[in-house]
Amino acid sequence: MMEMMLLLFTFVLAIFLGLELISKVPSMLHTPLTSGSNAISGITIVAALVAAGTDIDHRLNTVLGVLAVTFATINVVGGYLVTNRMLAMFKSKEKNAQS
Amino acid sequence: MSIEVLTATLASAGEQEPGGRLMLIEVCYIVASIFFIIGLKWMSSVERAQRGNVLSGIGMLIAVVATLMNSGMSYQWILIGLALGSIIGAWSALKVPMTSMPEFVGLYNGFGGLASLLVGVAEYVLNQPKWAAGAIVEGPAPIWFTSSAVYLTVLIGGVTFSGSMVAYCKLAEKLISGRPLLFKGQHLVNALILVVLILLGITFAVTPTAEYMLLVLAVTVALSLLLGVLITIPIGGADMPVVICLLNSYSGLAGAAAGFVILNPVLIIAGSLVGASGIILSVIMCKAMNRSFANVFFGGFGATSGAQASGAKGEAKAISPEDAYLVLEAANSVVFIPGYGMAVAQAQHVVRELGEVLEKNGADVRYAIHPVAGRMPGHMNVLLAEANVPYEALVEMDDINPLMETVDVAIIIGANDVVNPAAREDKSSPIYGMPIINADKARTVFVLKRSMASGFAGIENPLFYRENTRMIFGDAKATVQAIVSEFKAG
Numbered sequence: 197m198m199e200m201m202l203l204l205f206t207f208v209l210a211i212f213l214g215l216e217l218i219s220k221v222p223s224m225l226h227t228p229l230t231s232g233s234n235a236i237s238g239i240t241i242v243a244a245l246v247a248a249g250t251d252i253d254h255r256l257n258t259v260l261g262v263l264a265v266t267f268a269t270i271n272v273v274g275g276y277l278v279t280n281r282m283l284a285m286f287k288s289k290e291k292n293a294q295s
Numbered sequence: 296m297s298i299e300v301l302t303a304t305l306a307s308a309g310e311q312e313p314g315g316r317l318m319l320i321e322v323c324y325i326v327a328s329i330f331f332i333i334g335l336k337w338m339s340s341v342e343r344a345q346r347g348n349v350l351s352g353i354g355m356l357i358a359v360v361a362t363l364m365n366s367g368m369s370y371q372w373i374l375i376g377l378a379l380g381s382i383i384g385a386w387s388a389l390k391v392p393m394t395s396m397p398e399f400v401g402l403y404n405g406f407g408g409l410a411s412l413l414v415g416v417a418e419y420v421l422n423q424p425k426w427a428a429g430a431i432v433e434g435p436a437p438i439w440f441t442s443s444a445v446y447l448t449v450l451i452g453g454v455t456f457s458g459s460m461v462a463y464c465k466l467a468e469k470l471i472s473g474r475p476l477l478f479k480g481q482h483l484v485n486a487l488i489l490v491v492l493i494l495l496g497i498t499f500a501v502t503p504t505a506e507y508m509l510l511v512l513a514v515t516v517a518l519s520l521l522l523g524v525l526i527t528i529p530i531g532g533a534d535m536p537v538v539i540c541l542l543n544s545y546s547g548l549a550g551a552a553a554g555f556v557i558l559n560p561v562l563i564i565a566g567s568l569v570g571a572s573g574i575i576l577s578v579i580m581c582k583a584m585n586r587s588f589a590n591v592f593f594g595g596f597g598a599t600s601g602a603q604a605s606g607a608k609g610e611a612k613a614i615s616p617e618d619a620y621l622v623l624e625a626a627n628s629v630v631f632i633p634g635y636g637m638a639v640a641q642a643q644h645v646v647r648e649l650g651e652v653l654e655k656n657g658a659d660v661r662y663a664i665h666p667v668a669g670r671m672p673g674h675m676n677v678l679l680a681e682a683n684v685p686y687e688a689l690v691e692m693d694d695i696n697p698l699m700e701t702v703d704v705a706i707i708i709g710a711n712d713v714v715n716p717a718a719r720e721d722k723s724s725p726i727y728g729m730p731i732i733n734a735d736k737a738r739t740v741f742v743l744k745r746s747m748a749s750g751f752a753g754i755e756n757p758l759f760y761r762e763n764t765r766m767i768f769g770d771a772k773a774t775v776q777a778i779v780s781e782f783k784a785g
Contacts, residue, residue, distance in 0.1 A: 199436065200437070203555060203558060207563050210568055211570065212571075214571025215571045217335045217338075217571075218575040218576065220336075221339045222341075222691070223672070223676075224664070225676070226671075226672035226676075227400075227674055227677045230576065230672060231400045232334070232347075232348050234400055234403055234407065234569070235352070236568065237546040237549075237569040238550075239562050240410050241359060242557075242559060243556065243562060244376075245362045245363065245373060246365070246559075247418060249365070254421065260413050261414075263376070264411075264413035264417060265377060266383075267413065270380045272355055272380075274383075274385070274406075275388075276348065276352040276355070277384070278399060278400070281388070282393075282677050284345060289685040289687055
């Protein structure tokens with residue numbers, strides 16, 4: 197019961213933290229921010245791993261879990277790489293001159 | 296709340312685990328959370344954003360490895376899923392062209408939602424026997440709590456998945472037209488579905504009998520997928536950035552809900568950070584269009600507004616690229632104002648080329664970007680960065696507007712509504728009140744456009760008839776190319 201309340205507490209605080217952090221991001225970076233935070237939302241991979249890895253004798257559960265792991269991994273890997281590609285393009289004048 | 300308390304509480308929750316390893320796993324989750332937070336914080340500066348993204352990625356890796364350290368995990372199936380997902384994810388991410396970025400972000404987001412949906416169902420399969428056995432099993436959280444969390448994970452995951460798929464199709468212009476689609480009574484249907492879903496959720500949480508729960512779960516999966524389609528389909532074109540942000544927010548909340556199922560704080564923290572991020576961005580987008588959330592979601596803009604503003608007609612003055620060159624040659628300060636049309640014409644590279652020639656010619660060159668230009672937030676910035684425009688030259692609307700009167704030439708490429716002075720002057724205009732880039736205040740305005748057809752929202756633009764405006768008709772890319780050649784020849 198206590199644990200449940202602590203988690204709800206964490207949830208509320210993290211929402212407020214998120215609002216603070218994101219409102220400071222310049223609009224220039226809104227696309228990478230969207231795709232970067234989209235990659236973070238792939239955190240559901242942790243729950244997917246737990247579902248896929250426990251009670252492996254339960255066939256249906258394992259199938260669902262492995263599918264979830266696959267899709268969450270696409271989200272995570274694809275999301276981070278795409279964001280990285282985008283951010284790598286933002287160059288300052290000096291860097292542009294070098295390249 | 297101190298970290299020790301949280302860790303200790305969580306450690307005591309899994310007594311079957313050896314204490315040391317469990318502690319290590321929890322510490323890893325805390326480190327991962329910190330990396331996510333710092334990663335997002337670094338996103339606020341261009342210099343550090345890339346490092347922030349890498350840090351956030353390392354955080355994710357730590358969280359995954361920590362989860363795999365749990366005892367009693369069997370790896371053979373997991374590894375297949377991880378490998379398959381990594382290959383597909385990496386291959387698609389490296390292959391996708393920059394111009395297709397909006398739809399791919401939508402696609403990945405949908406996969407995240409689908410993963411949450413599947414997790415929710417899997418957890419149901421895993422836990423249901425325990426719930427059916429009744430309240431005798433006293434877990435770390437009450438049955439109603441876990442079952443509600445399962446329900447929410449399935450519901451939000453489902454809406455995210457189908458909504459993102461529709462958004463993907465609209466942005467990629469596959470299967471579904473990018474235009475908003477509305478049918479009669481759509482809002483009523485949506486509201487009805489939502490009420491049914493809430494009621495079902497309540498009964499799901501308090502009725503742990505196998506047959507009933509299974510039925511409810513099946514209905515919920517179907518209804519949530521339907522709801523996702525119904526809320527995304529009436530939104531189109533210029534409103535897409537808001538939907539993308541909102542769906543992003545949902546995928547985060549689905550992750551957080553999954554965190555409440557397996558009682559894991561890292562999911563809750565990461566999920567709610569993303570949830571908050573999506574909400575903030577949607578609010579910013581709505582503000583930039585001077586529209587309320589409700590208006591974006593229930594308006595079906597563009598679909599309904601065939602209404603023409605009072606015609607501030609006059610005669611539009613067209614000039615050739617050659618004449619445009621003569622004006623630009625003498626200009627000391629030039630501002631480009633790109634819109635979605637630039638992306639469609641793939642003109643960003645020639646635009647940068649023109650910018651460089653102008654700079655060589657001694658002009659001060661800037662790119663003014665409206666917050667909602669394009670099909671996703673910040674879309675134009677990414678396109679111009681891809682074309683090697685240094686980020687110092689990318690200026691936000693609020694910074695350029697006070698300087699607009701000192702600008703010699705404003706070149707509008709593929710933008711329309713975001714420079715429409717009717718938003719400032721004409722109270723009867725549907726976009727009245729929307730913040731715009733005051734291109735009309737520049738000494739000379741060049742509008743690159745295919746024809747005199749009105750923009751996406753079908754709103755008349757009085758800017759085209761202004762004294763200081765010159766229209767250059769034709770394909771934007773070809774026009775800019777022609778001006779560049781003039782410079783090179785001259």
